[in-house]
Amino acid sequence: MNVFIVHAHPEPQSFNGALTRHAQKVLTAQGHQVVVSDLHAMGWDPVSDRRNFVTRKDPIFFKQQQEELHAGESGGFVPEIQAELEKLLRCDVLIFQFPLWWFSVPAILKGWVDRVFAMGTIYGSGRWFGTGVLRGKRAMLSLTTGSGETRFSEDGLFGSLEQLLLPIHHGIFRFTGLDVLPPFVAWSVAHVGEEARARYLEAYGQRLVSLDTTEPLRFPSFSEFEPRTLTRKGA
Amino acid sequence: MNVFIVHAHPEPQSFNGALTRHAQKVLTAQGHQVVVSDLHAMGWDPVSDRRNFVTRKDPIFFKQQQEELHAGESGGFVPEIQAELEKLLRCDVLIFQFPLWWFSVPAILKGWVDRVFAMGTIYGSGRWFGTGVLRGKRAMLSLTTGSGETRFSEDGLFGSLEQLLLPIHHGIFRFTGLDVLPPFVAWSVAHVGEEARARYLEAYGQRLVSLDTTEPLRFPSFSEFEPRTLTRKGA
Numbered sequence A, B: 001m002n003v004f005i006v007h008a009h010p011e012p013q014s015f016n017g018a019l020t021r022h023a024q025k026v027l028t029a030q031g032h033q034v035v036v037s038d039l040h041a042m043g044w045d046p047v048s049d050r051r052n053f054v055t056r057k058d059p060i061f062f063k064q065q066q067e068e069l070h071a072g073e074s075g076g077f078v079p080e081i082q083a084e085l086e087k088l089l090r091c092d093v094l095i096f097q098f099p100l101w102w103f104s105v106p107a108i109l110k111g112w113v114d115r116v117f118a119m120g121t122i123y124g125s126g127r128w129f130g131t132g133v134l135r136g137k138r139a140m141l142s143l144t145t146g147s148g149e150t151r152f153s154e155d156g157l158f159g160s161l162e163q164l165l166l167p168i169h170h171g172i173f174r175f176t177g178l179d180v181l182p183p184f185v186a187w188s189v190a191h192v193g194e195e196a197r198a199r200y201l202e203a204y205g206q207r208l209v210s211l212d213t214t215e216p217l218r219f220p221s222f223s224e225f226e227p228r229t230l231t232r233k234g235a
Helices: A013-031 A064-074 A079-090 A109-118 A161-176 A191-210 B015-029 B064-074 B081-091 B107-116 B166-176 B195-211
Strands: A002-007 A033-038 A092-101 A140-146 A183-186 B004-007 B031-039 B093-097 B138-143 B184-186
Touching: A002 A013, A002 A079, A002 A161, A013 A092, A013 A140, A013 A191, A013 B081, A033 A064, A033 A079, A079 A109, A109 B107, A161 B081, A161 B166, A183 A191, B004 B015, B004 B081, B015 B093, B015 B138, B015 B195, B081 B107, B138 B166, B184 B195
Parallel strands: A002 A033, A002 A092, A092 A140, A140 A183, B004 B031, B004 B093, B093 B138, B138 B184
Antiparallel strands: none
């Protein structure tokens, strides 16, 4: 398999860094190919605007999706986006490695999605969800948190992590056709000590060697919706 | 009132631009003070790392929250963050104006939160939710979407907008003590035509003149949780 890790942490010696280095080791030992985009190390720019393109469909009024369609037809993405598109289209498994910041991905990673997941290339013209461009590939979030698991339970102060991750799992991964694996979460890593962190690395290794056999999360399929309104049948 | 609009759209002539200009006009006419941070126009950098600080608590290992605490004690934020902190602490109402990208805020706006909402200054030491630094202030999302309202209903293909916005409403606004007003949503603005857009501007104006009397959304209060575990009482 070709595994593509998009890594978003400003400190290389962080536990996020340790998780990605461990993933490279474990997956390579299994004979898989691993590609890492280390966004901070690359100096990735997360701002999405005209800087995404070498072409201009409309030089007066900037409409992002129109420029994306045009760039997809005419090879108009800047090299740093084109490179990420190629890594994404080539991979079998996509992993986002990040610390949970404000109950979501850090801006540098959100801006990787904003810029790389371009209309016309990664979605559009009826290619989404079950008919998505990325169907057949798998995706997984691997994240660290500042707080413990009980705060992220259904009855916890923050509410369930599953709900908090829904915009990413459903709105980014499923939207483009990816099968979503259960997230790997290293809870409260700053507070748990060396031994617990070693156990997290071990547990992450176990998840990685079963990337191709893990059951994806269940999301509703197109057949459950009325084709015209895209609302649930019988609702 | 002092109303602070954080505006995130790359095209000044977009409908997002029209909404923010309308807000400035309506609120100023009512005698309110309006401050706008137009993130694209400012060239706002959304990447959060050592660039946030002129001070260094630990020059070897970068731990964001530790550096934020230190910077808060020693005037160590770079000028562009210090300026946003002052606007935020001075305002009575905070508005985020943005197009919904990938079921969340654009990266440039997420990175405004990542960098400005600093531990020790905006939260920390028991100051969060009902005891938050920003308590007494109000916040509202004003957003545009690419699709119509039914797709964002409970039974729609995308699921309810309320759920999708939860990480922002609860995880950013309530977390820091802000009262959360119902979002203003201009649905499917690219497709609805001039007349409907004029009605959206009119409706937004109505929302703006009642910012101080609108009932905030209901979120659980601390008294509903066990103080020790922060899980719901009786759960």
